[in-house]
Amino acid sequence: MVRASPWKADIPTYFFAGGLAAGSSLLAAGADLTGRPGLRRATRIAALGSVGVSLYTLVHDLGRPARALNMLRVIKPTSPMSMGTWSLTAFGPLAGVAAVAEVAPALERRLPPRLRWTARLLAVAARPSGLLAAAVAPMVGTYTGVLIADTATPAWHEGRRELPYVFAASAATAAAGLGMITAPVAEAGPARRMGMIGAAADLVAEYRMETSMGIVSQTLREGSAGRLMRASKVLTLGGALGVLVLGRRSRVAAIASGAALLAGSAGTKFGIFHAGQASALDPRYTVVPQRERMEGGGSTGPRRP
Template sequence: MSPDRAPVGALFRRFRDRLASEGPERPSVSGGHGAKQSGRFAEAGGSRATGTGAGVARTDAGAAEAGLAPQPPRDVPPTERRRGGRRKGGGGEQLNVPPAEFTSYYGRPVLKAPVWKWDIAAYLFTGGLAAGSSLLAAGGQLTGRPALRRAGRVTSLAAVTTSAYFLINDLGRPSRFHHMLRVAKLTSPMSVGTWILSAFGPAAGVAAIAEAAPWLPERGVLGLGRRLLPPVGHAAGLAAAATAPLLATYTGVLLADTAVPSWHEAYPELPMIFAGSALASGAGVGLLTAPTDQAGPARRFAVAGAAMELWGSHRVENRLGLLSEPYAEGTPGRLLKAGRALTAAGVVGALIGRRNRALSAVSGAALLAASVCTRFGIFHGGVASAKDPRYTVVPQRERADRRAAEQG
């Protein structure tokens, strides 16, 4: 121990003598004799005040000397202080927390926007066009309308070939499409769609090739092909038509199966919209290419497809609440609005121009353009909803509030 420091015992005796000489109004230490003395003050009706220092406890008289406000005894309820936003009728101070608003990290999107580009939107259109044209060809085949059948089969093959090109272009390498055929997963819309496209394509190709049978010579090996191709083409055309509804609607299921808010929430309507758009586009092919006396099935397809497409689009733009905004604003809103106008004009023209070849062709072109606008509008609307965090956070909190209200 250093010689200039006093022993611990001497320091303690000096502190005890000082405490005895200054009386009971001096600060008490926490614990031991000081804690008992503070308890006696509280039992006698005194009050305590707390200063800014650590562990300061005083009587009212000591607090007055130190310039501190006295604190009431323990058995006295706290004084009620009101502030703006305090709950009425309760003791003490209550502060209201403002309702939470959606936030994201520096306003960045919560979801990663789809990396798909315009070729996938074009793939949605060409797939629907192939399906609608195949159904149109089957209608022409069953009702004895060769011009309608021929136009539908040729367009279906061209559309499904273009659709496969857009899909492979998005995948990057043709081998990736082949790799997707190594598994069949019923819970994956992409896997199911790959198999649907693989089944539809060859059937549509055989049906289209059969239309070349009249150009083959009547004798020899090619003559045999001339006799065999028509029945084989009829069977292939019906097989393609049986697969066409799946091809027309699976892309809607594929979009709704993603986490993109405005696609996912519209899962009941997207397959309906895509089916109606496919029928309308197939009708457009028939009205554009077939004579008016053979375009009866095309006109009926136009009415049915327009009804389904307009009903689904109306639901998407009005049922989803906040998530309907991406479909009504900006580029998606303009595209969908143009699609509705062109669809209505195409149906009216198809009904009025039953004997007018020019008006029938214009109506068919309007229906094809309407299908393009609808598919691209749905595509861009979903991408816009993924880029804005508001469309992800707000609906999630609304669902959480509804669940809490139901459980409460």
């Protein structure tokens, strides 16, 4: 009754990488403003690498780069895809300038004297670019949740109220996890706090989503989606507990906890993707919610317990 999305593994990777880039950019801006050069360097580079992966997977799924460029012909505020494409287009260069500026001192020493001004210009532009990237980051990290919720795919549509919050929290835990892995323990305090807050928000938002979707919530508990979602919860909770107990005292514990948070975020994005695909293949996930809305006398949104 509903055609399953033609998307392949590129798209959940795109969801995950975009969230990681957004969260890393926010951490980098905070690290820059509070004098944490190690955390700033790691998260700026992570933001650039992640947005590169996100753009690559988007273009690869579209098939031709020209199709991605065609999406920039108009600006449509009512379209999550249009706004998301423009936010990525703005975010990428800003994150790139901030990341490249981290190697500007080494670059300046290797350049001919007549070109060293470029390295100095990068160093000057680093903070404004990083802060502007952080300003765009919330949209980059959440628009994909709005995008899939604005479809007829039952699992995504029924969870439309919670999906943006799930994606935002997942982006925070991913960025925090990578920050804890790559930054010195002494500077990783903001990453640890983001990780614990993001993990709590992620688990609460996922619970709220699963308990509000009616029969469609079965897609989040069965098959490959169910396995991924259960694993993501265990990893996210374990990572948060590791941060709370040992993350600030042990480099090994910080790396292990960060890896768990990072893997948990990836599991959430891939699990939600597979749940949507499964829900489109089974007609009951389309028919039963429609009948419930008709019997309840409403025409919009699923009934809430």
